[in-house]
Amino acid sequence: MLTLKQTRQLRTFLLGSLAWIVALLVFFPIFWMLLTSFKTELDAFSSPPQLFFTPTFENYIQVDSRSNYFHYAMNSVVVSFGATFLGMLLAIPAAYSMAFFETKRTKGTLLWMLSTKMLPPVGVLVPIYLIFKDVGLLDTRTGLILIYTLINLPIMVWMLYTYFKEIPKDILEAARLDGATPMQEILRVLLPISKGGIASTLLLSLILCWNEAFWSLNLTASSAAPLTALVASYSSPEGLFWAKLSAVSTLACAPILIFGWFSQKQLVRGLSFGAVK
Amino acid sequence: MSDLTIKNLKKVFEGLEIIKGIDLDIRDHEFVVFVGPSGCGKSTLLRLIAGLEEVTSGHIYLDDKEITDIAPAKRDLAMVFQTYALYPHMTVRKNMSFALDLAGIDKKEVEAKVNEAARILELEPLLERKPKALSGGQRQRVAIGRAIVRHPKIFLFDEPLSNLDAALRVQMRLELARLHQELNATMIYVTHDQVEAMTLADKVVVLNAGRVEQVGSPLTLYHHPVNRFVAGFIGTPKMGFLKAKVESVNAGGVLVSLSCGHQVEIAVKGEHLQRGSRVTLGVRPEHLRITAASDSTFKAKLTVSEHLGADTFCYVETADQEVLTVRAAGHFQMKFGSDIGLELDVQQCHLFDDQDRTLARITTPL
Numbered sequence: 175m176l177t178l179k180q181t182r183q184l185r186t187f188l189l190g191s192l193a194w195i196v197a198l199l200v201f202f203p204i205f206w207m208l209l210t211s212f213k214t215e216l217d218a219f220s221s222p223p224q225l226f227f228t229p230t231f232e233n234y235i236q237v238d239s240r241s242n243y244f245h246y247a248m249n250s251v252v253v254s255f256g257a258t259f260l261g262m263l264l265a266i267p268a269a270y271s272m273a274f275f276e277t278k279r280t281k282g283t284l285l286w287m288l289s290t291k292m293l294p295p296v297g298v299l300v301p302i303y304l305i306f307k308d309v310g311l312l313d314t315r316t317g318l319i320l321i322y323t324l325i326n327l328p329i330m331v332w333m334l335y336t337y338f339k340e341i342p343k344d345i346l347e348a349a350r351l352d353g354a355t356p357m358q359e360i361l362r363v364l365l366p367i368s369k370g371g372i373a374s375t376l377l378l379s380l381i382l383c384w385n386e387a388f389w390s391l392n393l394t395a396s397s398a399a400p401l402t403a404l405v406a407s408y409s410s411p412e413g414l415f416w417a418k419l420s421a422v423s424t425l426a427c428a429p430i431l432i433f434g435w436f437s438q439k440q441l442v443r444g445l446s447f448g449a450v451k
Numbered sequence: 452m453s454d455l456t457i458k459n460l461k462k463v464f465e466g467l468e469i470i471k472g473i474d475l476d477i478r479d480h481e482f483v484v485f486v487g488p489s490g491c492g493k494s495t496l497l498r499l500i501a502g503l504e505e506v507t508s509g510h511i512y513l514d515d516k517e518i519t520d521i522a523p524a525k526r527d528l529a530m531v532f533q534t535y536a537l538y539p540h541m542t543v544r545k546n547m548s549f550a551l552d553l554a555g556i557d558k559k560e561v562e563a564k565v566n567e568a569a570r571i572l573e574l575e576p577l578l579e580r581k582p583k584a585l586s587g588g589q590r591q592r593v594a595i596g597r598a599i600v601r602h603p604k605i606f607l608f609d610e611p612l613s614n615l616d617a618a619l620r621v622q623m624r625l626e627l628a629r630l631h632q633e634l635n636a637t638m639i640y641v642t643h644d645q646v647e648a649m650t651l652a653d654k655v656v657v658l659n660a661g662r663v664e665q666v667g668s669p670l671t672l673y674h675h676p677v678n679r680f681v682a683g684f685i686g687t688p689k690m691g692f693l694k695a696k697v698e699s700v701n702a703g704g705v706l707v708s709l710s711c712g713h714q715v716e717i718a719v720k721g722e723h724l725q726r727g728s729r730v731t732l733g734v735r736p737e738h739l740r741i742t743a744a745s746d747s748t749f750k751a752k753l754t755v756s757e758h759l760g761a762d763t764f765c766y767v768e769t770a771d772q773e774v775l776t777v778r779a780a781g782h783f784q785m786k787f788g789s790d791i792g793l794e795l796d797v798q799q800c801h802l803f804d805d806q807d808r809t810l811a812r813i814t815t816p817l
Contacts, residue, residue: 278465344536347503350549352597362549366540447516 204427210420218416233421241404243425250400250429252315253390254383257322261330261379262372264276264323269334270360274346284335285381287328294389295325306393313395321393322383329382330375337371377437401426452514452635453479453604455500457542460509462495469495471661472509477605477639477654477678482631485641486648488684489660493641495611496658500609500639501530505547512602529598530607535590535615537582537597543569547596568599571633588619592626599634612647624650645685649673657681679807682733688764690741690801691775693732697724704813705802707732710771713749715795719810730810733801736778740794741765741785747792751775753785767791 176184210218218451272280289298302321303312311317327390349363387402393395394403405426408419455477462470470492471732477483498504500511503525506550509788511519518526529550530686537546544565551561569575572592582590591611598606612620628651631638642648649669656665657672657680665672665681676682682690695707698714707730708714717732726728744750751767754774763783767775777793785791802810 330552342534342536344532344534345538347523348530348532348597349538349549350503351501351523351528351530352551352601354549358553363538367538 183379207420208426210416211424213417213420215415215417218420233417234425236418237422237425240307240424241407246259246399246404246426247399247429249315249318249394249398250384250402250426251401253318253322253398254380254430256315256319257326257383258379260319260323261326262376264336265327265330265375266360266365268331268374269338270364271337272335273329273341276345280331284332285416287331291325291328299392299445303392312393313398315398318390318398318400322386325386325389326379326382330379333375333378334368334371337368337375340371347374353425373437374400377434381430453639453740454512454514455605455639456510456512457500458510458512459497460499460511461507462492462504463507464495469661471730473663475663475666478635480635480637482638482640482651482653483656484648484654485639485656486643486645486684487664490644490660491658493643493658497530497607497641498611498641499723501528502526503530526780527604528603528607528693529601529603530609531591531594531598531611533610535582535594536613537590537593539582540581542581543585543593543596544625545572546582546593547600550597551558564600564602565596568596571599572596586814588623589616591615591623595627595630599630599766604637606636606638606685608638610642612642613644625783627651641767646687649685653734655685657684659684675809675812676801677809679731679733679809680802682801682803686735688736688776688778690733690735691773692736692803693769693773693775694771695730695732695802697721697726697728697730699726700724705730705810707802709749709769710773711749711769713747715797715800717797717800717810718813719802720813721802721810722786724804724810728754729805731803733803733808734775734795735799736764738796738799739775739777740796741777741779741783742792743789744792747794749793749795751791751793753787753789753791755787756783756785767793771786 209225212231213224213227214230214232217224217227243257272284306312306317342380345367346359346363349359354362384400385402386400387406390400390402391406394400405419405423408415408422455475457473457475460470460473460475461468473496485496487493495504499506502518502521506519509519510517511525513528538549547568550811551564562776565578566575569578570777572595574589574592574596577585577593582593585593591614593746594611608627612623615623617733624647626639632650632735640647640651654666654673655669656666657677659680664684666675667675669685672685676685679692683692693709695709698706698708700706700721704716704718705724706714706716709732715732741753749769751769754766754768756763756765756779758781761781761782763779765777765779765783765785767777769775775793804810
């Protein structure tokens with residue numbers, strides 16, 4: 175028979191172990207990718223897989239000499255930040271009006287917006303490709319920014335709507351009585367109060383844009399190609415080279431991983447700000 | 452000057468009429484309280500005045516200027532919300548100066564006004580704190596301060612004390628009364644608590660189901676309610692009601708018999724009443740007296756009594772299962788379930804016709 179204290183300790187231990195298992199499962203592919211990127215192509219292929227080997231920077235040197243990493247990285251940065259910024263510009267007013275001036279049709283509109291995410295992107299590839307070709311947006315950063323903004327907008331509006339819903343309507347009404355225009359209401363009251371939610375939405379949008387591959391592979395060739403396109407370029411023509419592919423993938427993931435890790439602390443602080451009442 | 456006139460105001464929300472044509476005049480410097488049960492439309496009426504809700508039809512005038520469709524910020528009104536609605540990311544000082552900053556008022560002037568409001572509300576030591584670090588009462592004072600700095604024509608209060616605990620509520624109530632004196636401002640105050648209404652108001656507006664039932668001074672409402680709703684709503688504990696039947700109508704009043712057979716004559720005008728018609732007799736707890744069962748033909752049973760120290764409220768049940776409250780002296784003691792007699796102060800009783808309208812008194816009671 176366990177005492178109450180022992181039960182509690184056991185529960186803490188079990189829950190802790192579970193968390194560790196889940197965390198390791200999630201982390202394992204990234205860990206394996208990182209490991210493989212330091213192996214020789216031979217080691218990378220060996221079966222059973224090797225955990226201990228002589229690390230080499232060969233793959234990174236090869237990737238650096240074969241392709242202009244910074245060109246792709248710059249495209250990724252411009253496109254991700256551009257699309258996130260544009261998306262926020264549209265999503266904030268949309269979520270504001272939906273959260274604070276709700277009508278009978280608001281819920282329906284939200285659901286309809288989300289339903290566009292259920293359509294497989296490939297279903298609209300041909301029309302969008304043709305439109306992009308006609309208006310000269312193929313292989314341009316502007317084109318990618320536009321398409322990324324559009325595909326992420328429903329999620330951004332949903333997220334912001336959920337965060338805004340948590341804010342008491344009274345606070346905005348007080349601002350309105352205090353003489354704030356809708357713009358001042360959003361900029362000086364709503365956004366500072368919901369900065370945790372804004373930060374999470376920003377981060378999610380950045381990550382989604384950064385990792386997006388379907389549209390970037392289909393709509394860009396070289397001049398606007400982001401890192402995902404660079405990674406893909408290592409997979410086909412000469413067969414699969416796992417070690418080099420891992421190296422380039424690591425390089426592609428690294429910036430957003432580091433950025434996410436840094437902003438996570440901000441994020442947690444932002445989220446725990448919550449004490450509104 | 453700040454006179455507010457409301458003409459035939461209506462508000463329909465999703466096909467439901469919430470405000471059903473209200474006419475109201477509020478004079479300069481008046482402290483007006485909107486009171487009524489929940490869902491009566493009192494908060495909606497306040498929000499219509501503030502401009503936070505759109506008017507369906509009717510007009511609102513502030514000093515002869517129509518404000519019905521003007522933006523809330525341009526109405527020159529300030530509102531204190533039930534939830535305080537402080538800006539959580541701003542200090543107390545910023546909270547109070549926000550409206551003035553938006554209006555582009557000179558920094559020195561803003562500071563002077565904020566300091567003045569802080570002095571009146573004793574908020575000076577808290578000016579650099581954020582709302583999170585304040586107690587409920589302090590937050591409420593900041594919310595009031597935010598209204599004061601603007602020198603609005605009318606202050607609007609939406610149940611400002613209902614989030615405070617009982618002791619603080621009494622204290623803030625007194626503070627509000629003092630503030631009204633000190634600022635000499637027009638105030639409109641919404642509450643469901645009729646004690647707040649009675650103690651604060653110059654004029655009480657009793658609302659029920661989107662209509663004004665009666666407008667008058669607290670004591671007018673207490674002594675001369677126009678109908679059974681107002682009679683039952685104003686006064687704690689509530690007025691008791693007894694079914695009665697008209698026996699005869701004469702110059703001196705109306706003679707009615709209660710269901711127990713006890714007969715009383717009430718000095719009210721009842722020309723339109725027929726012998727035998729149904730009426731309701733209303734009597735407040737303070738106008739009933741408990742006697743020995745043998746001393747009265749109006750008999751009842753004591754069910755519960757609440758000892759409050761100065762008073763004892765006795766809940767009694769008549770033979771017809773009608774429940775009345777009797778206010779007795781603090782030292783009153785009697786076993787539950789005892790048979791008692793009741794004595795009515797007929798001078799103070801009210802009589803309501805079958806439409807629940809109050810019958811006018813022949814002589815005003817002293």
